[in-house]
Amino acid sequence: MKVNIVDWHGVATWHWKLASNDGKAGYVDELCGICRVPFDGTCPNCKFPGDDCPLVLGRGCIHNFHVHCILKWLEQEASKGLCPMCRQVFVHDPEDNPHSEEFEYLQQLEDGHRLLREKGETTYEE
Amino acid sequence: MIPLSNEIIKSILPTPTLSNHAYGQYSDIENDLQLLLNWLDPCFPIELPRQEQPQQGNNGGAFEIPTPRVKSAIRSCLKDEPSQFDFVKLYCNSMTSNFALYAPQMLQNLPVMETVNNIYTIQEYYSRYLRYLNLNSLASSLFSRHLKSLFYKYLIPDENSPAFLRSLTEYFNENLFSMDKNTELSKCISILQESGLELEVSSSIVSISIERVKSYILRTCSNIWDKPVLQHINQWMQVELYKYFSIIIKPFSSTTALLHLDDLIRIAHNELVSLRISEIFDIVLNFPTSKVALKELYQCISFLSPISGSGVNGPISNTPITSQTHQRQKLVNKFIEKCHAKLLHSGADTIDIITCYSSTIKSFLIIDPKGVLLDKVVRPIRRYLKTRSDIIPKVVYGLLNDDISSNKLIELAQELKKKPTFINNNNAGEDLDINWVPDPIDALPDFKKGKVSDIIESIISIFDSKSVFVNEFTRLFGEELLSLSNYYFDEIVQKSELLKVRFGENEFTTLDIMLSDITKSKTINETVYQTKVPPNSHLVYHPKILSHMYWPMLDKGVSTEEFNLPTSIQEQFTSYSELYADIPFGHGRYLKMVPSLGLAKLELEIQNETFYFEVCPGEAAIIDLFNGDGNDIQLTLDDICSKTGMTVYLATKYIQPWVKRNVLLEIETNSYKPNTSNHEIKSNSNFSEDSKNMMSSEHHKFARMDKLWPLILGMLTNLGPLSITKIQSFLNITIPKDQLESISSSNLTLKEYLDWCEKEKKLQLQQGLYRLWK
Incomplete structure (x- = not known):
């Protein structure tokens, strides 16, 4: 008997590759640290998961967030451009992310905070 | 001491009568009086033979035409008013005493017609005398009143046991509506009426007529719901009943007791309503056919029914006409009572209850378009439906399935396609509605018309939250989406749009995401195949992500379920995942396979013949193990398990279908090998039947019912062959109700299961009895 597979409609699920999934750190949180919703879900303001509500991977730290969540955080002056989880300076990993308005805006915010920090440091030195 | 009473006084001082004046002195006046008295004597027509016709009452010497001498005596005796009054009083008194003597035998305990004739004789007798007495109007009316009161006294001596009235009613009942006794009847009625019994006569006629109407309606209208009857009734009333009525009633026309045709018709309508109230439950059950009856019921019961207000006069107001409000209440109560008795108990099928619920809504909207009655009657049904555990799957299935033959609630599916009559917009308050009207007067406090008048809305609102339905929809649609063999789901989108209108856009977030997943999968799949896969490679893997x-x-x-797919597929998935990570859609993401879901299309080559199969991945994984040029591959269950990574249960489950299709042969227990001959191989091109809901085989379909098998086995061993009804009732006794429901909730009847057992050669069906296969 010969079995010939003509067509196979399989089912698969997609998952975000999280920062340090590659084993740099042991434990990776499954939930967004800000909205406490799993990464594979959406931030509270979005309807469709995936492309419409992408993920930001931290480069400085191992923390990941929904892009909309971290934008809201960084928009606040009080955030000082730090990661809300570990208080390191938050820098996202540009390699892993597509170029879109959201990420440009994220870059702007990060840059703004960096400038503010540098300014603060210079005034302190003086 | 003896109490002073009328009788004692009378025994001492007898009432003066004419005879007291009989033998006085012979003056002129006395002489005149004597002549008059002689002429009047005996003051009662006793000599008249009863059998004779009263018209010929002149013979027998009772009445003689007064001689001129008598006439002059009358003139001289009754020349002025006071003497006339005195005379009439005395005359009446002698009449009374004569009645006391003779009336009982003339008027009581005789057949009606004889009594009536005697009354006539007496009347006639007095009226002849009266004619010559030339009394003035006051005196003569005094006389006739007295006469009437005497008749009344002797005809109806006792208010509580009116023997005469009873026999009169009987007599009317027999003869009222036959043409042949018409003259006799109308004469009888006019005589009785003359004798002061108008009220009694007319009320008895009216009650007889009402009886007639009642029995006519009962005879012609009960259980006739598909033809208009109102018009017939009206016609019958006019042509049949009123024809006699008008003849009989003619002599009445001067009196107040005139029975109007309108009133009769109103009585008839009331009777019809009472009849329909008693039938209401069955009328509702027969809904589309009983539409006509419902419309007529509406005509009769609505407050607007066009009946003139002439019912104030006479006997009609005494008849028990129930007011419309009362009847509406009675209708509601009767229906609810019947519902509890016949429908709202555990013996009724949920589908039947839902069907009845929807026809209740439609029926009661006809009876009462305002929806007040409906609101009242559906409350108990709604309360009960809420307790039914299987209502949600049943309703959802009914809403989504368009197949008339398999969907018993096809009505719901049809209803879904209509525009909703009611959209629940709570945010626009009632105060802002410019067309606001107050609730109907008999509505309950939390009455809301739209909530009950739209069938789907009405069913949905049984539950406080819509999410129970939405979850079920999502589950069903999800299964449907996964069983697609392509990426096209227009039908599902269409249905979900319809549902969104009813349930609200926001309830279907999950479903929207599911649909968008499939759409994206389609795009991804196209992108992958168009840009990444070299055209000559043989990739067959099309995932839904x-x-x-x-x-x-x-x-x-x-x-x-976890198991290994055929290596080729496994490899294809791996390369697909790599390609996926490369395209923008897959950026930053990776894929995980769900091996057990999906659909495989296979071609099996057996003895140079190709068979086409559409199976679930598990089955495909099994049969792929037997792929090889030679026909000598033979695998045991253990081999299969270790190769596919399946558990024994899974492996058996997926091997069975192949054995059934005769593709694999079980050569010995738990050892399989491919069939070498290509006869008897059942190709399943109609995939839908076999593995629609991923429950791929028939065997699986009945897996739940298999719990019943030991019971059936025991039953048939111990009791011998049984009919299906016996089996059903035994099962009902032995299994707790909730468990039985959960076993058989998958739309399968016991019949189907038994038939399947028969096919499986577990049972034999002989003359309607199931027996064990020997």
């Missing part, structure tokens, strides 16, 4: 958090079925049931 799901957002795993939004597919409720991903964590349970079939989807959790």
Whole structure:
């Protein structure tokens, strides 16, 4: 008997590759640290998961967030451009992310905070 | 001491009568008086033979035409008013005493007609005398009143046991509506009426007529719901009943007791309503056919029914006409009572209750378009439906399935396609509605018309939250989406749009995500195949890529089965995942395979013949193990398990279908080998039947029912062959109700299961009795 597979409609699920999934750190949180919703879900303001509500991977730290969540955080002056989880300076990993308005805006915010920090440091030195 | 009473006084001082004046002195006046008295004597027509016709009452010497001498005596005796009055009083007194003597035998305990004739004789007798007495109007009316009161006294001596009235009613009952006794009747009626019995006569006629109407309506209208009857009744009243009526009634026309045709018709309508109230439950059950009856009921019961207000006069107001409000209440109560008795108990099928519910809504909207009655009657049904555990799957199935033959609630599916008559917009308050009208006067406090008048809305609102339905929809749609063999789901989109209108846009977030997953999968698949896959490679893997958090079925049931797919597919998946990570859609993401879900299309080459199969992945994984040029591959169950990584249960489950299709042969227990001959191989091109809901085989379909098998086996061993009804009732006794429901909730009847057992050669069906296969 010969079995010939003509067509196979399989089912698969997609998952975000999280920062340090590659084993740099042991434990990776499954939930967004800000909205406490799993990464594979959406931030509270979005309807469709995936492309419409992408993920930001931290480069400085191992923390990941929904892009909309971290934008809201960084928009606040009080955030000082730090990661809300570990208080390191938050820098996202540009390699892993597509170029879109959201990420440009994220870059702007990060840059703004960096400038503010540098300014603060210079005034302190003086 | 003897109490002073009328009788004692009378015994001492007898009432003066004419005879007291009989033998006085012979003056002129006395002489005149004597002549008059002689002429009047005996003051009662006793000599008249009863059998004779009263018209010929002149013979027998009772009445003689007064001689001129008598006439002059009358003139001289009754020349002025006071003497006339005195005379009439005395005359009446002698009449009274004569009545006391003779009336009982003339008027009591005789057949009606004889009594009536005697009354006539007496009347006639007095009226002849009266004619010559030339009394003035006051005196003569005094006389006739007295006469009437005497008749009344002797005809109806006792208010509580009116023997005469009873026999009169009987007599009317027999003869009222036959043409042949017409003259006799109308004469009888006019005589009785003359004798002061108008009220009694007319009320008895009216009650007889009402009886007639009642029996006519009962005879012609009960259980006739599909033809208009109102018009017939009206016609019958006019042509049949009123014809006699008008003849009989003619002599009445001067009196107040005139029976109007309008009133009769109103009585008839009331009777019809009473009849319909008693039938209401069955009328509702027969809904589309009973539409006509419902419309007529509406005509009779609505407050606007066009009946003139002439019912104030006479006997009609005494008849028990129930007011419309009362009847509406009675209708509601009767229906609810019947519902409880016949429908709202555990013996009734949920589908029947839902069907009845929807026809209740439609029927009662006809009876009462305002929806007040409906609001009242559906409350108990709604309360009961809420307790039914299987209502949600049944309703959802009914809403989504368009197949008339298999969907018993096809009505719901049809209803879904209509525009909703009611959209629940709570945010626009009632105060702002410019067309606001107050609720109907008899509505309950929380009455809301739209909530009950739209069938789907009405069913949905049984539950406080819509999410129970939405979850069920999502589950069903999800299964349907996963069983697609392509990426096209227009039908599902269409249905979900219809549902969104009813349930609200926001309820279907999960479903929207599921649909968008499939759409994206399609795009991804196209992108992958167009840009990444070299055209000459033989990739057959087309995945559906799901957002795993939004597919409720991903964590349970079939989807959790783990096993290895055929190596080629496994490899293709790996390369597909790599390609996926490369395209923009897959950026930053990776894929995980759900091996057990999906659909495989296979071609089996057996003895140079190709067979085409559409199977689930598990089955495909099994049969792929037997792929080889030679026909000598033979695998045991253990081999299969170790190669595919399946559990024994899974492996058996997926081997069975192949054995049934005769593709694999079980050469010895738990050892299989491919069939070498290509006869008897059943190709399943109609995939839908076999593995629609991923429950791929028939065997699986009945897996739940298999719990019943030991019971049936025991039953048939111990009791011998049984009919299906016996089996059913035994099962009902032995299994707790909720468990039985959960076993048989998958739309399968016991019949189907038994038939399947028969096909499986477990049972034999002989003359309607199931017996064990020997």
